[in-house]
Amino acid sequence: MKYSRLTKEQFEELHQEFINFLATQSITGDEWEDIKKNKPEAAEQELDVFSDLVWLGVLSKVEYLEHISPQQIHLFQCNEKSMRLIALRIEENEYVDFTTKEGFNWLRDNLLSDSVEFFNAKKDYSDDKYLDIFKMIQSGANITKGELFNYFAELVKG
Numbered sequence: 001m002k003y004s005r006l007t008k009e010q011f012e013e014l015h016q017e018f019i020n021f022l023a024t025q026s027i028t029g030d031e032w033e034d035i036k037k038n039k040p041e042a043a044e045q046e047l048d049v050f051s052d053l054v055w056l057g058v059l060s061k062v063e064y065l066e067h068i069s070p071q072q073i074h075l076f077q078c079n080e081k082s083m084r085l086i087a088l089r090i091e092e093n094e095y096v097d098f099t100t101k102e103g104f105n106w107l108r109d110n111l112l113s114d115s116v117e118f119f120n121a122k123k124d125y126s127d128d129k130y131l132d133i134f135k136m137i138q139s140g141a142n143i144t145k146g147e148l149f150n151y152f153a154e155l156v157k158g
Contacts, residue, residue: 001048003055059130064146075149087119
């Protein structure tokens with residue numbers, strides 16, 4: 001399996017899609033029950049293949065990722081061949097936490113202060129763009145619509 005198996009809740013949410021997936025392989029509901037009961041390893045394989053297909057569908061649509069931690073914000077734009085990063089970091093400040101509303105308000109009010117550092121970078125994907133994106137999601141990045149990225153891209157361009 002290339003990505004990770006969907007959770008029980010995700011499978012329940014995608015129940016109809018999974019039925020359609022089995023149908024494309026000419027597996028009926030009764031046959032699926034039989035496979036689960038008598039060939040659990042084959043059932044596991046089907047769940048893994050379906051999970052990978054779902055992940056591939058999601059990953060192929062990702063345009064922006066965000067990873068926000070207490071002292072840093074990493075904003076990514078996922079382009080065709082490479083990823084663009086805009087990062088913000090503050091000097092060690094125990095009173096500021098970007099993961100809180102107060103921390104974000106502090107950032108807005110102190111954006112141009114010397115304690116806020118901006119970084120701008122570009123990184124090519126490895127041989128597998130979608131696996132690169134998947135690993136970032138696994139490490140805590142969230143898929144977004146890119147509002148924050150675009151806001152800071154305008155500032156950096158400035």
